[in-house]
Amino acid sequence: MIKIAIIGFGTVGQGVAELLVSKKKEIEKKVGEFKVVAIADLTGSISGEFSLEEVIEFRKRTGRLPNNRNAIEIAENEDYDVMIEVTTTRLDESGIAYMKTALNKGANVITSNKSIAVDFNGLMKLAEKKNAKLMYEATVGGVMPIIRLLNSYLALCDILGVRGILNGTCNYILTRMEEEKLPYNQILSEAQEMGIAEANPKADVEGIDAGIKLVILANTIGIPAKFEDIEITGINNITPQAFSVAMAKGYTIRLIAEASKRSLKVSPRLVPLNSPLAIKGTMNAAMIKTDTAGDIFVAGRGAGKFETATAILSDLYELFRTR
Amino acid sequence: MSELFTLIVELEDKPGQLLKVLEPIARNGGNIVGIFHQRGKKTPLNRIPVEISFRAESKKAEKIIEELQKEVLVRRFGKLRTAVISLLLIGHVIHTDLSDTIKRVDNSDAECVELNVTMPELNEPSTAMITITAKSEEALERALERVKEICQEKKIMVIEPINDEI
Numbered sequence: 001m002i003k004i005a006i007i008g009f010g011t012v013g014q015g016v017a018e019l020l021v022s023k024k025k026e027i028e029k030k031v032g033e034f035k036v037v038a039i040a041d042l043t044g045s046i047s048g049e050f051s052l053e054e055v056i057e058f059r060k061r062t063g064r065l066p067n068n069r070n071a072i073e074i075a076e077n078e079d080y081d082v083m084i085e086v087t088t089t090r091l092d093e094s095g096i097a098y099m100k101t102a103l104n105k106g107a108n109v110i111t112s113n114k115s116i117a118v119d120f121n122g123l124m125k126l127a128e129k130k131n132a133k134l135m136y137e138a139t140v141g142g143v144m145p146i147i148r149l150l151n152s153y154l155a156l157c158d159i160l161g162v163r164g165i166l167n168g169t170c171n172y173i174l175t176r177m178e179e180e181k182l183p184y185n186q187i188l189s190e191a192q193e194m195g196i197a198e199a200n201p202k203a204d205v206e207g208i209d210a211g212i213k214l215v216i217l218a219n220t221i222g223i224p225a226k227f228e229d230i231e232i233t234g235i236n237n238i239t240p241q242a243f244s245v246a247m248a249k250g251y252t253i254r255l256i257a258e259a260s261k262r263s264l265k266v267s268p269r270l271v272p273l274n275s276p277l278a279i280k281g282t283m284n285a286a287m288i289k290t291d292t293a294g295d296i297f298v299a300g301r302g303a304g305k306f307e308t309a310t311a312i313l314s315d316l317y318e319l320f321r322t323r
Numbered sequence: 324m325s326e327l328f329t330l331i332v333e334l335e336d337k338p339g340q341l342l343k344v345l346e347p348i349a350r351n352g353g354n355i356v357g358i359f360h361q362r363g364k365k366t367p368l369n370r371i372p373v374e375i376s377f378r379a380e381s382k383k384a385e386k387i388i389e390e391l392q393k394e395v396l397v398r399r400f401g402k403l404r405t406a407v408i409s410l411l412l413i414g415h416v417i418h419t420d421l422s423d424t425i426k427r428v429d430n431s432d433a434e435c436v437e438l439n440v441t442m443p444e445l446n447e448p449s450t451a452m453i454t455i456t457a458k459s460e461e462a463l464e465r466a467l468e469r470v471k472e473i474c475q476e477k478k479i480m481v482i483e484p485i486n487d488e489i
């Protein structure tokens with residue numbers, strides 16, 4: 001029986017829980033029996049014997065979890081095999097405290113929390129020392145399968161570099177500017193109204209979010225980058241005319257994050273219109289350059305409740321698959 | 324160091340003409356890279372334009388041209404710029420002295436060959452697409468560094484293309 005603790009019960013946490021309920025049969029067929037033994041977030045917690053369905057419903061109805069024990073107590077004291085850590089990203093040590101607690105106990109961690117960029121190497125070393133695994137497919141590109149592609153399928157390749165579109169909000173804004181030739185601010189308001197951009201869009205449009213993800217990607221391909229090492233330029237100064245001028249030459253503009261031994265940067269770039277990276281809308285995409293396999297391209301939805309939850313379940317499968 | 328040159332000659336439409344061009348190139352140690360025979364583009368004097376590219380050392384190339392000019396009509400001759408990059412500049416491109424920007428980018432190894440500027444409204448940032456050619460990838464890399472430096476100083480944003488190398 002796989003014992004699961006869920007830390008963070010917002011959109012993604014609830015998405016994971018809902019899939020664990022609705023896909024229970026299929027999941028158990030592939031990984032064996034499982035049970036959610038504890039859930040905690042900033043509003044409270046629950047542990048012991050409970051019905052996952054009822055807790056999801058209770059959290060939705062009341063906006064909180066029933067008990068007062070906080071998340072760190074749950075992380076320290078409950079007995080679980082894997083922690084699903086889906087709290088929000090904080091760029092300091094507090095963002096990785098729950099994960100460290102779990103790994104220190106020798107429990108595995110599956111996370112969508114980009115805070116791992118704060119101390120990627122330290123977390124990986126801790127996991128190795130404790131004979132546990134830290135899985136983080138959901139941190140970069142949402143459900144776009146890139147981490148396992150790099151870590152597993154391409155494990156014996158030399159990765160020369162990765163170049164990707166890692167922020168769906170920026171890609172949406174740039175796509176709309178490309179299509180409508182409207183000013184940046186107008187498209188940003190549209191994106192905010194549609195719920196694609198946040199009320200405070202700073203982290204997205206200034207390239208910070210893509211930069212954090214790039215730190216994770218760089219470390220994954222063996223470049224020990226920290227956030228301060230990334231040269232970042234956002235999309236907020238792009239003009240609609242820039243698209244007209246670029247398109248006359250056969251280019252569009254996309255916010256590209258790239259990591260290689262000679263380059264660590266997030267910046268708007270001219271992308272040939274016929275390149276797969278000229279992808280449209282909120283999609284995420286990545287081009288991986290390898291020594292023996294040429295270029296490999298992946299794309300997928302970079303955000304969303306069930307998309308991110310799917311990436312989490314994929315890590316669960318990878319950890320516990322029975323054959 | 325050998326460099327790439329391109330030349331266009333106009334040849335009479337009778338046997339043995341091409342040899343008149345190729346022989347001096349070969350004799351002076353030039354290595355022919357390509358010959359493009361434009362039979363469909365005959366001139367009013369019924370001559371055929373032929374484009375020839377070859378590699379040679381600069382000094383020798385001059386000698387080749389000197390010899391060729393005695394034999395045939397040389398329409399055009401020049402160093403072939405092999406490396407090309409297009410960059411998008413966003414900011415006050417005009418008001419920060421565009422000709423100064425271009426002058427500082429150009430040198431004997433690289434030059435701006437095309438410029439397309441749009442100016443939306445007074446005081447609004449303008450957008451320019453600038454194409455730079457250079458005689459080698461290294462020279463182009465250096466020109467790109469110059470552009471970035473100048474634009475940083477003039478607070479102009481530079482958008483680079485994604486190239487094959489990362």
